[in-house]
Amino acid sequence: MKAIVFDTFGGTEVLHEAQTEVPEPGPGQVRVRVQAAGVNPVDGKIRSGTMEAVFPTTLPAIPGGEIAGVVDAVGEGVDHLRAGDEVLGWSDTGAYAQYALATATVLALKPADLGWTHAAALPVASDGADRVLDLLDVAAEETLLIHGASGALGTIAVQLAVARGARVIGTAGPANQEYVTSLGATALVYGEGLVERVRALAPSGVDAVLDAAGKGALEDSITLRGGTDRIVTTADFRARELGVVFAEGPARRSAARLAELARQAADGTLAITVGATYPLTDAAKAQQASDAGHGRGKLVLTVG
Incomplete structure (x- = not known):
C-alpha cells in the first residue's frame, strides 16, 4: 500500500512516500480503507522528535492518528x-496511508450525510475540546476565554462551551473575527493590549481560559485570572514553567460521544470547518501549513 513515512526525526523534509505492507487486523481490530486523514499539530511535533518524552516513536513511522474510511477487514472478537x-x-x-488498523471500540459509524473530509476533522478536535472543558469545569453563566x-x-x-450555557470570548486574527462570531462567541483580535480589550468585554473578569493557540497568551491569561487557576493550554510548552496546566493526558476516545457529535455535524447543529485539503502525496505541505499555524479550521489529507 502507499503510505507516508519518516525514518528519522526532523523537519517536513523527512516525510516521504513509501510502499508498505497492508496491515492485518488483530483481535479487537478492524482494517480501514482510509478515505481522509486529519492533520494535527501533534503530528509535526512527533515527526520533529520534540514529543518523544510523551509519545515515544518507533522508526520508521507513519504519521497521524485520525481517520475516516470504510471497514475492509474485521479481526477476531469484533461483532459490531x-x-x-x-x-x-x-x-x-x-493515518497517512491507504489502509490503517483501528481498535473497533473507538470507531463510530459515519452518518451518510457527513462527508469524508469533515468526518476526518472531528475525532481529535472534539475529544480534545470535551476533555479541556471538563478540566476547566466550565459551567453555565461563566465566561470562558478561548485563544x-x-x-x-x-x-x-x-x-x-456555548452549548453548556457559557459565555465565550474567542481570540483570532482579523480575518477570522466574523467566523468566530458565527460560532457563538464574542470575537476579539489577539495581540498587544489584549488584557484591556478582554476587560472591556468582561468587566467582572473571566472564569476560565483555554489556550489552543500557543502564541504567547499565557502571561495575559494569568493577569486576567489573577493567578494560574483554571487555565489550560493545549499548545504552549512553557506551561509548566508558568504554573499552568498543559493538557497532555490520554485521549478519551469515546465512540458513543463521537457518534453523537458526528450526528450533530451531519445535521448542521455542530459546525466543522475544513480549512484546506491536500492529497496524500502532499503530506509534507500539509504539515508545513500545520507547523506554521493556519487560521481557520482543520487541515485534511484526502486518501481514497
Whole structure:
C-alpha cells in the first residue's frame, strides 16, 4: 500500500512516500480503507522528535492518528462492525496511508450525510475540546476565554462551551473575527493590549481560559485570572514553567460521544470547518501549513 513515512526525526523534509505492507487486523481490530486523514499539530511535533518524552516513536513511522474510511477487514472478537461500514475515529497504525488498523471500540459509524473530509476533522478536535472543558469545569453563566478560537479545536470548543450555557470570548486574527462570531462567541483580535480589550468585554473578569493557540497568551491569561487557576493550554510548552496546566493526558476516545457529535455535524447543529485539503502525496505541505499555524479550521489529507 502507499503510505507516508519518516525514518528519522526532523523537519517536513523527512516525510516521504513509501510502499508498505497492508496491515492485518488483530483481535479487537478492524482494517480501514482510509478515505481522509486529519492533520494535527501533534503530528509535526512527533515527526520533529520534540514529543518523544510523551509519545515515544518507533522508526520508521507513519504519521497521524485520525481517520475516516470504510471497514475492509474485521479481526477476531469484533461483532459490531463489518466490512463495508463507513467509520471515523482513531487509528492504531498511522493515518497517512491507504489502509490503517483501528481498535473497533473507538470507531463510530459515519452518518451518510457527513462527508469524508469533515468526518476526518472531528475525532481529535472534539475529544480534545470535551476533555479541556471538563478540566476547566466550565459551567453555565461563566465566561470562558478561548485563544485560537478559529482553529480546529477552538472551533469545536467554542460551540460545546456555548452549548453548556457559557459565555465565550474567542481570540483570532482579523480575518477570522466574523467566523468566530458565527460560532457563538464574542470575537476579539489577539495581540498587544489584549488584557484591556478582554476587560472591556468582561468587566467582572473571566472564569476560565483555554489556550489552543500557543502564541504567547499565557502571561495575559494569568493577569486576567489573577493567578494560574483554571487555565489550560493545549499548545504552549512553557506551561509548566508558568504554573499552568498543559493538557497532555490520554485521549478519551469515546465512540458513543463521537457518534453523537458526528450526528450533530451531519445535521448542521455542530459546525466543522475544513480549512484546506491536500492529497496524500502532499503530506509534507500539509504539515508545513500545520507547523506554521493556519487560521481557520482543520487541515485534511484526502486518501481514497
